[in-house]
Each structure stands twice: as structure tokens, then as C-alpha cells.
Amino acid sequence: MAIYNKLFIVDDDELFVVIAKHLLQELDFAEIVMEFPDGEDAFEFFNENDPSQYPDIIILDINMKRMDGWEFLNAIRPLNIPKDIKIYITSSSIDPADLEKAKADPYVDSFISKPLSAEKLKEIARDKK
Template sequence: MFKKILLVDDDESSNFLNETILSDMDAAQVIEVAQDGIAACDLIGSGSCPELIFLDVRMPRMDGFNFLERLSTMEVCPHTKIVMLTSSTRSEDRQKALQYENVLDYVEKPLTEETVKKISEEYF
């Protein structure tokens, strides 16, 4: 079980479903939700360091890639790992995401119990 997971997605339905799946699995003691990269940066900047972030690529205000760039300059939460959870099937997005050191994987929505178990077993 993780201490803290952060969901970053502008789609409220996706956040609700993902939070439900994670809660039903008892995957984390704490599950936080941010509607975009700016809100996620605010949470992390306030000292909230999740072990794992599920990050969408396409969001208004600050997308997933801009969040990754900003996080790399914030010098906080060095051990936080990220899984891109997105509906984007563009191979360019996948390649770009996996260039970031803290990005573990790039998976397509929806989040499933199998995906969470796989990530937990392979990377933690």
C-alpha cells in the first residue's frame, strides 16, 4: 500500500472512477486529486509529497508535460514516481513522457486494478 497517491486530471468523472478503484483496493492511505498541473504543483509545493502520481497529458492551464517540467525545477519530492494515465495514444507523447527520469510508465485510460497491481509489483 502507498502512503499517498495524487491523481492529476481535469476530467472529474475520471478522477471519481480512479479514486474509487484505488479506495476499493486500499491502494493508499491518502488519495489526493488535482484538476490540473497548477493545482498539483500547489499541493506538492505545500509539502504534500505523494509516492505515486497518475498524471493526464492533456489538461487546460497546465498540461502533463508542463507539470513535469515545473516539478523538475521545484526541487521537492525527489522520490515521487509518475505514471502517465491518459487517453492520448500518440507515440510522440509516449516517447516524450518516458524521457523524464521519474516517469515509470505510460498507460491508457481507464485505470484498472490490474494496472495498479502491475505498477506496484514492477516498480515499488
């Protein structure tokens, strides 16, 4: 049985998404995995769908072209998204300012440096329990 029901990957790096989906499947991490190539597409999903369609967890890249992770977080705040959705920020660059910003954001659960690994996903799974 999967750890989470629904997980969103919001990332414009196609290789990252392929690897993440493989790891998620291998670990039976989520029943449903949906991917969005940028924050704008993910925001549209939240804006157009009922909260019952929202994910349990989001893996959110910071650096994307159309709408980055920070812009996505700012866009969903007025929608009153439930705070029980776990949001994990990801980035390949570990900028101390991004780490501090992630720690200070009430919607962000943690910061995960890329590449994503089975160990990092297992750590997220342990946090759920």
C-alpha cells in the first residue's frame, strides 16, 4: 500500500521527473503521481479543481521558467490551500538564501537538494509516521 495517495511533481527538468517517478514507483510512495512542467500549470490545477483533488504532497522545484516555486507558493496563498499538504522544495543549487526562505515559509515542510534519491524519499516517508 502506497505511503501517500496523491503526489505532484512540479519541475521543468524532464530527466529529474523521469528519475523521480521511477524512484516513487519503486518505493510505492504514492498511488497517483501527477507532473506539472512549471508553477503556472500547477497553480491552474489548484485554481480550477475542488480541494478533494489536491495532493497529499508536492515536490516543488524552485527554478522554473514560467512560474518558479516561490511564485507558485505566493499564488496559492489566497486560495487557502490546506496546510496539511506536505511541500518539499527542491533545487540543484544550494543557495543559503533559499534554505532560509524555505525554513521561514509556513507552507514548506523541508528543502531537498537534487538529485532526488531513495534515501531522501525514505526520510520523507519517516516524517509522515
